[in-house]
Amino acid sequence: EVQLVESGGGLVQPGGSLRLSCVASGFTFSNSWMHWVRQVPGRGLVWVSRVNPDGGSTNYADSVKGRFTISRDNSKNTVYLQMSSLRAEDTALYYCARADIAVTRNSLDIWGQGTMVTVSA
């Protein structure tokens, strides 16, 4: 079955850190650009970051640049999002999603169900 399963969300204090993980199965992970997208419940989608298939190239939204780091381990079919200096405005449901390199870098055709991050004292 083709799927992405996120984990690692939870409650964290402002200024704290959290690492999200997303495990892929059912497709060739090493041929995929991997993205993180977040959504405050009831609000719109906001792109966070992406990493290329070999992990050597990354991009970030300005709102998280310098605080979040995306990485991947192709041997484990896993993409990570290390989040630090967390702020209340980072509170959201975090989705991981993939783009097939054979199609485009940014057409997200597989999505996980999301993991919730809450930043609060």
Add this chain to the structure above:
Amino acid sequence: QSVLTQAPSASGTPGQRVTISCSGSSSNIERNNVNWYQQLPGTAPKLLIYKSNQRPSGVPDRFSGSKSGTSASLAISGLQSEDEADYYCAAWDDSLNSVLFGGGTKLTVL
């Protein structure tokens, strides 16, 4: 505030054709492909249109996409009750080096 602009809401009756627009700029929509996503209540987004006008396997041909200059559109013909959802456009922005999402359009089937 999203750099890709969508109307917050749209509506239509069953069988009608509705169009959802997405307005951007020369650094995003004009130079790059546009993707459209459908998000049903309580679920993860689903890719509806990629490369501005291509449908992934399994997406009904009632859904179509187009792009002209700095704007893109998603058209839904033969509107059905199950089409009631939020729709988002997205595109890469060459200036920001980021993916941008529109603010989303909530489609109501009356």
